[in-house]
Amino acid sequence: MRMLIAIWFGLMIVQDLCAVPEGEKELRAAYQARQKAVWNLKLKPAWSPDGMEMVYKHEKEGGWEFLKVHLKDGKKGRVFDHQAVAKVLEASPDKLPIKALRYGSAGLEMQHKGEWKKLDGEKVPKQQETKSESQSSQQSPDGKWEVRIQDHNVILEPRKGGETRVLTSDGNSDHGYQGVLWAPDSSRFVVWKMKKGQRRMVKMVESSPADQLQPKLHSLRYDKPGDVIDTQAPYVFFTDSRPVLVPDYALLKDPFQVNKLAWRSDSQRLTYEYIERGFGKHYVLEADTEERKHRVLVREESATYIYVWGNGFRHDLNGGSEILWLSERDGWNHLYLLDGKTGGVKKQLTHGNYVVHKVVRVDEEAGEVILIAGGKESGQDPYYKHWYRVDLKTGQMLHLTPAEGTHSVEFSPDGKYYVDSVSEVHRAPRHVLRRAKDAAEVCVLAVCDLEALKQTGWREPQPFVAKDRDGKFDIWGSVEFPDDFDPSKKYPVIENIYAGPHDQHVPKRFRVWNGSTTDLAQRGFIVVRIDGKGTGKRCREFSHFCYKNIADAGFPDRIAWMRAVAKVVPQMDLERVGIYGGSAGGQNSTGALLFHGDFYKVAVSDCGCHDNRMDKIWWNEQWMDWPVGEHYAAQSNVTHAHKLKGKLLLTVGELDRNVDPASTMQVSNALMKAGVDHKLIVVPGGGHGAGEGLYPKWQRIDWFEKHLGSAE
Template identity: 60%
Template sequence: MRFFLTLYLGLMLSAAAEHGFAERINGTLRKDYVKQSAAIRNLNLKPYWAEDGSSFIYRKEIKGGQRYIIVDAKTGEQKEAFDHKIMEEFFASQDKKMELHHMVFGEGYFEFRIKGDRETYQWDGEQVIKVDSPRKKQQEEQERMHRGPVSPDGKWRVDFREHNVVLVELEKGEKILTSDGKPDHYYAQVKWAPDSSRFAVMKVKAGQRRMVTVVESSPKDQLQPKVHSWRYDKPGDVIDTRAPWVFYVDGRDPLAPDLSLIENPFSLGKVWWRSDSKRLSYDYVERGYGKYYVLEADTEARSHRIAVREESDTYIFVGGNSYRYDVNDGEEYIWASERDGWNHLYLIDGKTGAVKNQITKGEWVVFDVERVDEDNRRILFIAGGMEKGKDPYYRKYYWINFDGTGLVELTPGDGTHELFLSPDDQVYLDKYSRYDMAPVYELRNLKSGSLIKEILRVDLEELKATGWQAPIAFTAKDRDGKFDVWGYVLLPKDFEPKKKYPVIENIYAGPHDQHVYKPFTVWRGAITDLAHRGFIMVRIDGKGTGKRCKEFSHFCYKNIVDAGFPDRIKWMKEAAKKYPQMDLERVGIYGGSAGGQNSTGALLFHGDFYKVAVSDCGCHDNRMDKIWWNEQWMDWPIGPHYAEQSNVTNASKLKGRLLLTVGEMDRNVDPASTYQLASALLKAGKEYELIVVPSADHGAGEQLYPRCRRVQFFEKWLGAPAPMSN
């Protein structure tokens, strides 16, 4: 049995035989990064709109400098926004670099700040003037007027004293409204009705309130170690629960919640008062995420009801796929649901809870809602998969009416899109790109989607001249031959078709999203690092990841351990038929957080295919990680499947070479999760390496030393490119 422990102290490297290897690795990669990044410009154009929407300014990068361009929103005509020589001379005289950070238009001027400067300036057409920001004054006034727990009419205040509710009439006196508050069952949070006649508070029943405690071995401010603790609920814990009570300023008995409607709460959403000050609305999410309701209390009739009901035999991805918008003060709801197998929008009757009509429909997915136009009863939404044969993860924007008619596509460009809407809702700047296509910026009409003018198209020729290669999109069927699985192959720098290359997968199989980054980018972090060191890189969205139909995504339910591995392995085998340079006898894998769990799982459960893994800050046992993420997919109460799928309990199955990294101050994933895996591997007599990064938080594996050790680890155990055999 062999076990290796490497301690990383800041950016100080060991003086052992490996001295200097990180500088050598990082130095080479840094040169490539700088060279390629300098070969392309205008990847992140951002419009600064005039307040009336009539024009916008953007920063245009040019060789050796920059120009600020003003664009007429009606015609798309462009010209320089000001005299750059005067502007540059002004800031040079103050020893400042002219790079605008914040910009607001006014009548005949624009107001701006530069990066790293708190001062505000104006260009009045002839010169730069230092001014007081009207927006800063407005913000200060808003902060001064913030009432906190004081009623909207300014007559009442709610205090919490010894865990109870005290109502204070500001000009007369106070009245204690409750006497049952305790340290573990207390009142908190105030939400006043608009007319100040009543208010809601939450009665909180405290749970066990687990604390995670760690020792920081090497604090910067003292010699001796420090002990740190923080609140960290884990799956299966007894958690805090809340229930809304309503109190009346006229002395009526308080209205208690109907606990039968919220029997097993994981969370209760923000309380909303209706404009009539009688009805109170809030969200209820059942523990285990099988139910998501909108609840409404009629505080005048003293009744409670479920206004909207969503239930699932697996889970409801609250905060991800879910969406709620109250139309006309709750007369209707726009509601997202996977009830037909795809995430779509529905129009719900606010009085009965019945579906009035399905707004969007088809074998594609609504990702999000950008805007609801109540006056015209239409919705601006983002979706993927509507165009058959195209990448279903491309973000595309559409208008649709509340009744499901009038679908208008706003983003016809072949790629994934981001919109910048004008303040007057007349036009928008559409940015779109792909792996192999740098951003295109188009000015379009928001009502029809029609093109006004192309503003800028980024050229790739100078970048390609450096040897840069784009990832190559690749698609294969899943394990059952039913669904398309999408991903990409990134060939090494200086790729030679007559050589065989080791293959490394960068994995993140978290169910909350898809994880293959679609927009254009020059450098894909560690993926590009490793490609430039002679590996063929792949990244794949297998079954169990998000942004697809329910059958595809909910495959993860009580099944995190699967991580889509059969789909990933089949995908790589299909890709190797097209790219025979992929050596599938030498496959590595790495990832962080949930990807750290996945990458270790590759060696535990699929060690015949994957040979080497590097896992950073992994949640190796779902019972050890944060409650909200893990109970969402693995359900509650805790069943035997939690232990059955744990990397820790399966440590004896390890095959291949494993490097673990972890930050000792990780607040996202309890670092004990990695230590417990290390302990189990020791007991099982398995060989592995461990890097503990003192004082580091989540993602410690991306610091210089462990990042370079990752490269070295793969080079050592997967080897270098080799000639293809005849």
């Protein structure tokens, strides 16, 4: 995420250095007008230490005010005398230049001009950070022993005198020991033994560095599908000279990752997790270091894949006697309570035709969890995020966010109250204070009014649902219209695509401007976004459709959806359909012209992972499996480049560290060899997402305007 933010800011700097087209000035002016026409889009609470009050910034026509609310009864009032503070800050009382409020060492503090101050304007001294005396990870908890890793081998030293023992001699730079985790009773410890893989390095040339004339060569560690990767396994050593307990490698066959070491409180049992290469297996393994045995404690297996990092969750309860575990084993991602000794299911805590998105918090003392799920509320968009509290003993669920829409929640520090913010793409945010005990509404904190926004000409996006290619699943998407939409005209249609299987991608919360989607709508296009089969946050059958099938990208579902929507919105001209996207969306948008060129006529593809063998290992082996087989080449855009129909614009940053820029170059090369006309823009110094920079952005807009035309 930090990298993406850095890239965005870098692109904004480039934009400032470039000549700004008149069209861009118009878009920026429209964006600013929309921003000024709405207030209370977001609400950031500050909770009092005594748990009695909450303060927040409340926006209103002509300015804003700072309010406090009594949590128990919802009574509200101003936090301070705005006139008095305005005099201190030499500002308008209706537009106090206070960025935020917080409860700090000086009581209630305000952020003003980048500094925290008291309400009287006096600067709050910076608090000295206190560093806790954390015990070295290599020193035993009782302080009697210390482990050193020297020349890739393990050495045990008594700290109060005695014989130093060299515990291993087989470690080397390619297969050595590293990291130490002591058992609680200091009688033993575990060390990883790491075996190096090939460690592929991708090299990129920066053609136009800012600090020198000559180009620079950059190297980046970048494992790709099929590469020999680093592997590690846990070895247990004892302080009483017992022989090392080696791993059971039969349980660690073809590992992608072995991690998350944890000792049980008895200092006898050790748990760790294993993910198989290709993601078909995810185990919690247990080593009984007294019995000197390893076993599979929790076994999760799939004929397709297990999306560990997106749909997975594990939390050990009561010292490991029970385990909370997320699994798709019944076809939907649900939360299970497992027996920590047998790994068997004690209780399925959530069940039904809906998906648990995330476990937010586990409160062992209260015996409950807070989680986010989608699809449980009938009649609503299944992607809306709703929050629930689940009792670990009974499985009883309390719905914390009863209003229709997608929700974000912020709890008070003591967990007794929370701010519930809800919106939809076409409905403005509403912020409510609720009581956690029963989800009862205490008071409405703020509402975003859209009347002023409508006066700017804004047209609300419209969510639509239609059936998939087989008429089985609901496909959800949204349509965005030009502000000057004329029902008597036919408009070209552009799809903004991102079909990455790791999530769903159609926006669900309210925004005044949806980035490039709104940019294109303002230029006279009807723009759509769709979550087709193979994308995430749905049932196993729907989402796992992508398995070894990434090139499908749900296109038949997307086309069926657009045809269904066009019956309701006849102004959509399905003879003039374009498509664009970046990264996985770059792969998808080019694929649209390769595999569905009779429907899609124009495409713009930025930084695409056009061949899944060229992209990063962890993302592509997740969906395409391992070993790398013929199915990889069969779904590569390079393999099918000669089939391209329509007009294609490729953009790529020469320093893309997310997707190897050579992937785009190889597609262009294949198109050239096949004699297929296309356009390629390489952005000097550009990283991932360089196609969103000012110049390539307007090349994209011009490309669609030239080849799709305008409203007729």
